Amino acid sequence: MATVETADTAVAEESGVRRRDFINIAAVSFAGAGAVATVFPLVNQMNPSADVLALASIEVDISAIEAGQAIKTSWRKQPIFIRNLTAEEITEANAVDVAELRDPETLAERTTAGKENWLITLGVCTHLGCVPLGAAQGEIKGEFGGYFCPCHGSHYDTAARIRKGPAPANLEVPEHEFLSDTVVKIG
Ligand code: FES
Known part of the structure; x- marks a missing residue:
């Protein structure tokens, strides 16, 4: 038992x-x-889509990027920042006297008509090629609220235009096109 x-x-x-x-x-x-x-x-x-494997273009779903947020992706092996500007950041960018800029460009010239809130740039400092801070949550954005390159102290504004420091030019805007309200093709 x-x-x-x-x-x-x-x-x-x-x-x-x-x-x-x-x-x-x-x-x-x-x-x-x-x-x-x-x-x-x-x-x-x-x-990477099939396109990026051919180093031609990428298509990015931007639907989850809220105003005030940015993401980093890559295209042709270079970092890309995609930023959804807030109304305040757009106002700030448009309030700048373009004639006083080192690399004079308006926000409208750097974005797509009707989609001025979408700022798409290379994440490559135009001084010596470091990756600036400001795209990831919590990173410092520099004195002008855009991006800050910690290598030698370049400050970019909310349109990613150079405002202070040694960089000679604005962050480059790559060729891009909106395929819909939520998908952008870069390249
Ligand atoms: S590489 Fe950015 S400031 Fe020198």
Whole structure:
């Protein structure tokens, strides 16, 4: 009888262990799925399409970039900043006397008509090629609220125009075209 009880207990314990294992495995699986779901949109934005493999152009889904946010992606092996300017940042950029700029350009000349809030530039400082700060959340944006290059202290404004420091020119705007309200093709 004692043997039977022990066997039953062993079976029960084994079954309990299996249940616990399953619960643990299930929890890990759900955690894994959650992590994948969280990371996927970020990875997806940087995922090279067939076009980028040919180094020709990329298509980027910008639907998740809210006003005041920016993302970094890459095109032709160079960093690209895509920034959704706030109304205040647009006003600030338009309030600048262009004639006083080192590299005179209006925000309108650097963006697409009707989509002046979308500022798309190379993330490459025009001084010696460092990647400026300001596109990622929490990064400093410099004295003019755009981008700041920490290598030698170049400050870019909200239209990514050079305002202070050694860089000779504005951050370059690559050729781009909006395929829809939420997809932009660069290159
Ligand atoms: S490389 Fe940016 S300031 Fe020198």
